[in-house]
Structure formats: C-alpha cells, structure tokens
Amino acid sequence: MSESAYRVETAPRLAQWRIDTLSSCTYRKSDPFKIGIWNWFLTVERNKQLFVKLYPEVSALTREQPPIASFVIKLISSSSPNRKTLVHPGVSDKQIKTNEDFVWAVDTVFTGKFIIDVEFLDLKSVPLSGGEPVSIWSACQTERHSLSTAITSLSRMLSDSILTDITITGADGAGIGAHRAVLAARSPVFRSMFSHDLREKSLSAVDIPDMSFGACRAFLGYLYGDFRGDEFLAHRLALLRAADKYDVGDLKEACHDSLLEDIDAKNVLERLQTAHLYQLRRLKDGCLRYLVSFGKVFEIRDEFNAFLLRADRELVAEIFQEVLAAWKGF
Structure with a gap:
C-alpha cells in the first residue's frame, strides 16, 4: 500500500482522508495531520460495522489543553456516480482527549473508494490560567498578538530612549530617559506630579535618592513591561519601596508574593x-x-x-x- 493511502489532505478547517480499498476486516490509521494547534488522527475499522474515530495526538499540549471540538463529519462514496453521502448528526463542544471520545458506528455499507470528510466548525481550549473555553480561531489570538507587540514596542521606547521627555535619576546620579505619559498612566503619584507646577515638571527630572541605578532600571522596566526576572529578584525590597511610594499596586503585590516564596x-x-x-x-x-x-x-x-x-x-x-x-x- 502506498504512503499516500495514509495521508490526510487539509485546508485551514477541513480534513479529507481518501480510502481506496477496505477489506471486510481491516483497521487503518491515518498519518497525523494538523488542524488548529493540535495534531490529529483518523482511524477506520471494518468488522461487521464500519467504525470511524477522530482524536488528537497524545502530547503535553493535549493533556494540558485538550481540544473542545465542534465539527461535521461525512462519509462520501467517491466510486458511485451520484457520490452517496452519509452525514453524522454533528458534534458540538465535545472535549476529545483519547481515541474513545469520538467513535462513529456506521451501519450503511460503503464499498469501493470513499472519503472521510471532517469540517471543523470550531476548536476551543481552556486557558492555562483557567476560566471558560476560548476559541483558538476567535479574535483572542489577534488580541494576544496585539498586546505582545504593544508591550515590545513600549519596552523599546525605554531601552532605545525613543522621544523621552523626562529623566529619572537614582542615588548614584546616573539618569534614565523616560516618558511622562507612560509614568503617569502607571502611577497616580507621577500623574499628579506632572499635572501640577512642581519642581519635577519644570525641570523634566525626577530624583529617587533612595534607589540605585540598577533598582531604578528595574522599576522603570516593570512599568514599561520590560520585565527581567534577575533584576526583579535582585531589587525586590527597593522595588517594594518604590511601588509603595508611587502607588503602583500591581508591583507591590508582585513583590509581596515573591518575598513570601x-x-x-x-x-x-x-x-x-x-x-x-x-x-x-x-x-x-x-x-x-x-x-x-x-x-x-x-x-x-x-x-x-x-x-x-x-x-x-x-x-x-x-x-x-x-x-x-x-x-x-x-
């Protein structure tokens, strides 16, 4: 039997497995094929009845985030002139982890060549952080990509000193260029400072005399989404002081959690x-x-x-x- 006999042809949400011959007592398993973020298998077995199974490949991904599938599966006789088609009633939001989770027992006799046609209507998974299942094809993927790109761009504004308009100076006198708008968005203390005619606003500088340059860098890095674990651990106490002083609640809680560990x-x-x-x-x-x-x-x-x-x-x-x-x- 040729290798193509096990190959499943795929489009973005469609899979077709063409079966040329199937004897009266036969088991056949397809090659793996990718739909969504999972690899899948189809199997077909003829033993009095015809049994068709669809299931994902066993993997860490499947164990942690098993697919919750909605699909329409059909058997299409490609050898008959009128292309006889048998359609399963349909599967909606079914979690499939093993090869026993979806089994279609077919009573109709199919002889000669036929096609197993699977059209995936939706694939969902539960986020690792928990919550309700989310479609992998929803706007959430785009949203995550947009968020990741925005954070990368924001961190570059700090690391590359792009159009900075204020300088943060630590205890050793070294300064780091920053942006009033970003600091004001992350801290109500900075927002108040830059909204009133205070020394920091007129001088375009903020002195933080109780923080070293490294601690200032870690503090700003956190505010800009440029998080570095080694910096955070090295300066936790200084970051806690800064978070308390400038009312950055999420940083204070992160320091609290870390100091407990x-x-x-x-x-x-x-x-x-x-x-x-x-x-x-x-x-x-x-x-x-x-x-x-x-x-x-x-x-x-x-x-x-x-x-x-x-x-x-x-x-x-x-x-x-x-x-x-x-x-x-x-």
Missing part, C-alpha cells in the same frame, strides 16, 4: 520588619509562622533578641501574641 533564617527578621512597615499581612503571617510554629526562633536566638530591642512596639506585641497563641496550642 523564599523566607529563611537569614532574611526572616528583615522580611518581618518589611511586612510591618508596608502592611503586608500575608508576609507578616508567613514570617511569624516560620519563627514560631516551626521553632526557627531558637536557631537565631541572638539575632532575634537584638531585633526585639529595636523593633516597633506594635510589632513586638504581635510577636508575643503569636508566641502565646502557639504555647496555648501545646
């Missing part, structure tokens, strides 16, 4: 102080749990005693309340 004996007291200063409840609870519930306070006894001497009284009171609550639990 790697609490250890070396940084727990600093994180606890930071959490208290910026009212980060989850971080404070995480630090207190690490110290008290897991007993790590005994491993850093000297550092902890020194911390209590200089810490805010309100924070010290919270620590002792946590200790007392833990003792009551024993």
Whole structure:
C-alpha cells in the first residue's frame, strides 16, 4: 500500500482522508495531520460495522489543553456516480482527549473508494490560567498578538530612549530617559506630579535618592513591561519601596508574593520588619509562622533578641501574641 493511502489532505478547517480499498476486516490509521494547534488522527475499522474515530495526538499540549471540538463529519462514496453521502448528526463542544471520545458506528455499507470528510466548525481550549473555553480561531489570538507587540514596542521606547521627555535619576546620579505619559498612566503619584507646577515638571527630572541605578532600571522596566526576572529578584525590597511610594499596586503585590516564596533564617527578621512597615499581612503571617510554629526562633536566638530591642512596639506585641497563641496550642 502506498504512503499516500495514509495521508490526510487539509485546508485551514477541513480534513479529507481518501480510502481506496477496505477489506471486510481491516483497521487503518491515518498519518497525523494538523488542524488548529493540535495534531490529529483518523482511524477506520471494518468488522461487521464500519467504525470511524477522530482524536488528537497524545502530547503535553493535549493533556494540558485538550481540544473542545465542534465539527461535521461525512462519509462520501467517491466510486458511485451520484457520490452517496452519509452525514453524522454533528458534534458540538465535545472535549476529545483519547481515541474513545469520538467513535462513529456506521451501519450503511460503503464499498469501493470513499472519503472521510471532517469540517471543523470550531476548536476551543481552556486557558492555562483557567476560566471558560476560548476559541483558538476567535479574535483572542489577534488580541494576544496585539498586546505582545504593544508591550515590545513600549519596552523599546525605554531601552532605545525613543522621544523621552523626562529623566529619572537614582542615588548614584546616573539618569534614565523616560516618558511622562507612560509614568503617569502607571502611577497616580507621577500623574499628579506632572499635572501640577512642581519642581519635577519644570525641570523634566525626577530624583529617587533612595534607589540605585540598577533598582531604578528595574522599576522603570516593570512599568514599561520590560520585565527581567534577575533584576526583579535582585531589587525586590527597593522595588517594594518604590511601588509603595508611587502607588503602583500591581508591583507591590508582585513583590509581596515573591518575598513570601523564599523566607529563611537569614532574611526572616528583615522580611518581618518589611511586612510591618508596608502592611503586608500575608508576609507578616508567613514570617511569624516560620519563627514560631516551626521553632526557627531558637536557631537565631541572638539575632532575634537584638531585633526585639529595636523593633516597633506594635510589632513586638504581635510577636508575643503569636508566641502565646502557639504555647496555648501545646
């Protein structure tokens, strides 16, 4: 049998498999063919009845985002003069993961050459982030592409200093060109600053004396969508201060989440102080749990005693309340 006997011809939403001969007891599986973002297979089996199956190739993509398919499938007799056609009632929004999820048992006898014709009306998948299924052929793909292109262009405005109209200067005196409109859109503090006759507006400069050049670069990079993970991790505390100072809520929350991820004996007291200063409840609870519930306070006894001497009284009171609550639990 020639290799073409297993080949499925495709158009953007159409697949056709031409079967030249099929004996009374035969199983045949097509070559893989691509429709949408998945590779698919068709199989045909004749054993008293004719069975047709359609299913996606087993892959990480299929496991994580199995297709939810709507399609019309037909059997077309290409050997008869009038091209006898048998049409399945239709499949709508059916999730197909395995070769048992769509099976068409055909009672009508097809002899000679015939075509399995599949017209995909829609293919959906559930986003990895969750939510409702979304068509892969909807405007969402274009929307994602547009968003990606816009972010790339925005980050180039910063990296290539395209038509900058303000300079951000850090503690070491080095400046970075930026754009008032972008900063104002991302921060209500910057918007107020540039909307009134303040020093920053007249000088076209903003001094951030408590941030190094690297921290300023990371801060602006985040605002422009030019996110760099290594910069973010290296300057989290400075970014948290800037996010709080300039009211960039999403950056503050990102720093909060990140600081929660790697609490250890070396940084727990600093994180606890930071959490208290910026009212980060989850971080404070995480630090207190690490110290008290897991007993790590005994491993850093000297550092902890020194911390209590200089810490805010309100924070010290919270620590002792946590200790007392833990003792009551024993």
